[in-house]
Amino acid sequence: MTSVSTIGSSTSSSSTASTSSSASSVTGLDYSALVAAAVAAKETRADTIDSEISDNESKISAYENFQTLLNTLATAAEALSNPVDSSSTNLFSERTAYLSGGSSSVSADDMLGVSVDDGTATGTHTIVIKQLATAEKLGSSTQTSQTGALNLSGTFTLGLADGSTATISVASTDSLKDIAAAINKQTSSTDVSASIIQVSDGAYELVLTASDTGKAIEFTNDSSGIMTSLGVTNSDGSYADELTAAQGSEIEVDGIDIQRTSNVISDVLSGVTLDLYSSDYDSSTGTGSTITMELTANLSAIKSGISTFVTAYNAVRNFISTQQATATDGSPASSAVLFADSQVRSISTALQNALNLTDGTYSISSLGLSFNSDNTLAIDSTTLDSALSDNLDDLETLLGFNYSTSSTELSMLRSPDSTDSLNFNLDITMNDDGSIASAGVGGDTSLFTISGSRIIGNDGTAYAGMTLVYLGSQSQTISVSTSSGLADLIYTTSDNAGDTDSGTLQNQIDTLTDYDTDLTSKADDIRSQAEAYGTQLATYYAQLEAQAQTAATLLKTLKAYSDASNSSS
16 A cells, blocks of 8 residues: 555644654544545555456466476377377387397397387398408507607508598607507598507507408508508508408398498398397308397387376366366365366367267277276276287377378378368379479369478468478379377367467466556556545645644634733723
């Protein structure tokens, strides 16, 4: 409440006085109390506005909490929705490899490592590791010192086969250590490094090691014979002491022999990278362990994703239940800040409808999911495990976004914004130069915009948000159908409501925030007016007090004259 000036007993003609006394010494009236009461009456509307602002702030906080819960649910649901957007997590496209075989002494996992890209074709393959790739390593003859001058001078070119090279310069004063340093200075260019090993007291060897496997170390332009003098090469250029020969890897995949220069092989099976660790292959007998590699969907990731989804959904459902709670007298509970809120009710209904979706054969019960008495979800792990093992494709259809086209030349880059099922024939007309002239449905080409090979659904149409890519060269009509599974429906519902940029809850938050700004301004104006009124009233009462005191003084004077007159008579 705004403070106002008070009227004291000592006031004679000024508008305000000390607050130490509030009652008039003449009239007995408490002018300060009168002013305060008048100001308070004026400020009643501002206090009501403050209460309304406080209620709105509580609603905004609740909406923001709801946003957070919905966005968590949207993330969990999207991962199960088989999203078309390649940048989104798609648990159904994740792959893993299971290895079996090996030998009694070495397990398959100790012989082979496998990483699999998302979307890789599933299947079973056999692998035999016949030979590991090795990096070449060359030694020099023994030198008596690593720091003494070798009296060698000249240059030579160093590098790996089919690789880049560098010229190494050697001065007569250079030691073994200096030559090693010169070689290492060029390692980034040559992929060859040098080290010095002390064999015994006064015995040192230079060791050259290739950075890459399967590639020989090559010396050229060594007219001064530096490498020969060091005992790395013979006079004919052959290696004098090959510590480890350069060799490529050899494997057999599904009965086909494969040779590569590295132990990391990523170009044999599409989407699969093989890391070769060890081999027990006996080339003399042609026998070795066969490793069986099974590429499958990552069922544990899907199961974990479903558990994450259930946790996120239950958090949303508990929030909604809190907003629907009532007290014992039937009025909204104190925690139900958004009681009877249309946004909450609409979102709750949409989520419930999505979970009741069925394709006629499968439903959430097929996933081992069921409703508790409070409408939260529960998981039966045994049923879920069986469903993932036996009916994965059907469950993917139940949960995810699905589309099909009658031509492999047409693919979908982005799904439509609407979750309504679509079935349409897309008429594509090409220009003579092979570019897309138009695309339409039922003769209406205004439904789409053409951008290169992309066919983009226009806003305000059933195809809004959808992007198709056509890689054909001929005009044709292609059938397209789409449908949304329950995870896709829940993702769309949650994202449309919870998006912090343009979601329906954000729109409500923005509206309330703007309204509170207006209310705050209005309350400030009311209090300013009340303060001005209080000041005006205090001035008025001060004038009354002054007049009363003047009258009292006059009355006292008259009484004194009267008393004096009576005494003299």
